[in-house]
Amino acid sequence: MASVIEGEKKVFMTGNEVAAWAALAAGADIMFGYPITPQNEVMHYWTRLAPRYGRKFLQTEDEISAGFTTCGGLQAGCKAFTATAGPGNVLMQEPYGMAEAMRLPLLAIIQQRGGPSSGTVVYSQQEVTLTTYGGNGEGHRIVYSTASHQEIYDYVIKGFNVAWKYRFPTFVMGDGYQAKMRESMVMYDPAARGIELVPANPIIGLSGEIGVDRECVHLCNIYSLEEELYEVLQKMEADYQKMTPEVVEYDARFCEDAEIIVVSHGVVSRAGQDAVKILRAQGFPAGYFRPITLRPFPQEALRKAVENCKKVLVVESALNQLQRLVKENLYDVALEVDALAKPAVGIIADEIVARYKEFRK
C-alpha cells in the first residue's frame, strides 16, 4: 500500500477532515455512513479522498444499517469504519452490541452533539455514558476521548490498531467543536514514526475449499443456555481486564501536592489545563487529571493522583456523566466531589477557576 502521507505535514484544517485523513493513513478500506451533524464532513472528505487510494464508501439507509454493514465488512476482513453523533450514536448501539458479542474490530468516530433527542447539532459531552456503556451488554469497548486535532489523528490510527489487536469495538470520541473547528496539527505516515499497522484478516469467507482445505465457519451470536453465554462473557471480561493495563491512558499534572484536582476529559480538558495553570500562578495548589480512555477507565492512575488531595472538581459539558465514572472508580476514597457540569455548552478556564475558588472555601 502506497503511504497516504509522505513523511510529515503540518496542516490547518477541521477535525472531521483530520479524521478522514487519519482513517486513510490507518489503512481503512471502507467507510459506511449516514449523514448527521456534526459528523458529516468525515464522509465528505472520505468520499473525495478514498477513490485516490482505492478505498470504498457506502451511504446507507440509516445508522443501524451503517453499523451492520460495518460489521459485515469487518467479518469479511476489511478495515471498515463508521462515524456518527447524537441520535445516530443511539441507533448504532445495536450494531455496536453485535460487534461486542462477536468481538469485531469496529471503529467508530463519534462527534458528540447536544441531547437528549435531537438536542443541538453543535456540541456536548453527553454521549459518554452511551458510548462507554450503551447497549444491552457490559460495555466491553475501548473509548478514547480526544482533546485536539492532533489527538484525533493519533487516536484514529491507534484506534484501528487497538481494535484489530484486541477485538473490542473502539471509539474515537470528539465533539462538535473538534469536528468543525480549525487548528494546526501534524499529519504523518505511521510507518515513518515506527507505528506498525495491525493487519486485517477475515473471520468469514475464508480461502480454500470446504471439506478439502478447511472446515466451514459458523459464527453464532445467540446461545440456548444461560451457562453458555455466561462462559463467553467470563472470557470476554477476562480478556478485557488483561487488555486494560495495555490500553489505558491518562494525563496527570501537578497532582502530588494538589489540594483540589480538576478532572475533565476531551475538549474541556484544554480549559481544565489552562485553569490549573492560572490557579498555580495565583498560588493555589491545583492539580489536573484527564482520563484519555474513558473505557477502560484509568482507575489506578486516578486513585494514585488523589492520594494526597482532599477534593476533586469534575468539569464536563454534561450533567455528571464523567462524574459517575469518577465516583465509581473512587468508590471507597474519602473525598469531597464537586462538579462544574454544564450540559451541552462549552466551558472556559475562567469558569473553572471561579468554581475552584468557591469549592475551596
Added chain:
Amino acid sequence: MGGKVVRIALAGEGGQGVQSIAEIITEAAFNEGKEALYCPNFGLEQRGGVSIAFVQIGDSRIGAPKFKTGDIFIALSLRAIKRCRQYIGPETTLVYDSSIVGAEAEVPPNAARVMAIPAIQRSKEELHPRVFNIVIMGAVIGATGVVTMEQAREALEAKLGGKFKQNPDLRELNYRALEMGRDLIGKSGE
C-alpha cells in the same frame, strides 16, 4: 502580542461572509507560524440567522475553542449586536458598521471601546459591494495586528487565487479592500 492570545468574535447575517473572514485570517496566522484556532457556530441559525465565528490567535497552544468575551468583536448587523451582547465585556472593542440603523441603542455600555466604521458604504461607493467582507477583514487586522498585511494578501491569494486568475482585476480590488479596512480602523497592521 507576547504570550497573550488575541480573541476575535465576528458576527453577521448568513451570507455576509464572517466565516470566510475567520478562515482566511486564521489560515494566514497559521502560515505565519502562529497558533490559531477558528471555531464556527453552526447551529440551525446558520440557515438564515446570525452567523458567528470565534477566532483565537497566539504564540502557544490555544485552550477552549470558544471564549466568553473577545478582545475585539465585529458586528455586521443589528441582530448580530443583539444576539452577541454576551461576548462583549470590559476589555472588548466593539466594531460595527455605521450603516446599521439603531445600533447605538443596542451597544452594551460595558464595552471598552466602540467604533462605527462605514465599511458597507465605502466598499459600495469606492470598490464593489462584494468585497465588503474583505474590508472587514482589513479592519480586523488593523485593529489587532494578528497577521501582517503581506500574509493576509497571501492568504487571499490561496483562497481566491482561482478567481484572480480568471479576472486579475479582482486581485487588485481585494487588496484595496483589505487596505481600506485597515485604514478605516487605524494603521496598526503594517
Added chain:
Amino acid sequence: MSAAQPVIQPKMPKSWYKSNKPHLFCPGCGHGMVLKALGEAIDELGIQSKAVFGCDIGCSLLAWNFLDVDSTQTHHGRTTPVMVGIKRSRPELITIAYMGDGGGYAIGSQHTVNAAIRNEKITVILVNNTNYGMTGGQMAPTTLPGQITETTPFGRDPEETGYPTRGPEMVAAIASEGAYVARGTVANFRQLKGFIKKALENQIAGRGFSFVEALSVCPTNWRTNARDTWAFLEDKMTQYFPVGEFKVPQVKEE
C-alpha cells in the same frame, strides 16, 4: 417426487452441514425444504466455498449451522445490511441473506427497500410463514386477513392492521434493471429451487439484487395437522401471494 421406493434414504445436499442433522426445526416446518432447495442450488453452482450465508433472528436463526458454508448470524432484521457490508467489501463472495417475513418486511423493511433500490448484488431468501414462529406465533406483516395469531386472537382485521405485505411485488416495483425477483412455495420444490438458483446466478453474474420469497408452513403455531397445513399453504396463501417470477433481468449477451 413419487413414493415409488419402499425405503427412502434422505439424500442430503453436499453443502449441508451433516453434524447438525437432524436439524432443529419443528416437525413439518418448511425451512428444511427451503434450505434443501438452497443447498442443491449451491451444489449445482459449485459455490459452497465462496458463499457466505447470513441468517436473521426468528426461526431462520436455527439455520446458523445448517449449511456446510461459511455462515454468520446477525440481529433481527439486520441480515441484509451485514450481507451488503460483506459484499461491498469482498465482491468475489456470494452472499445469501436468509430471513423471515418479520425480519424482511417489518423490523428490517428499510434494509430490504434500500438494498433493492441500490440494486445491491446480494441474494435475499425470505421465508413467509404468515407469523412470527420463534416468539410464539404473533401477527406478521404477511398474516392473512382473518387469520388468528397470538396478537390477533380474533383474526387479523385489515381495518386495524392493514393487508398482508406483498414483498416480491414491492421489490419488483422498486428494484432497477438487473434485479431478479420471484416468489416460490415449498409446495413446488422444483420451481422454488429453480428460482433460488436463478437468484444466485444473478448475483454471480453481478447483475443486481436477487430476491426470492418462499411460501412456507408453520404447523406448530398454526396448530394445524398435515392436511390443513398444506391446504392453508396451497389454497389460502396463494390467493394473496401469487407464485412466479416478478422481475427477470434481460440478459443481453446471449
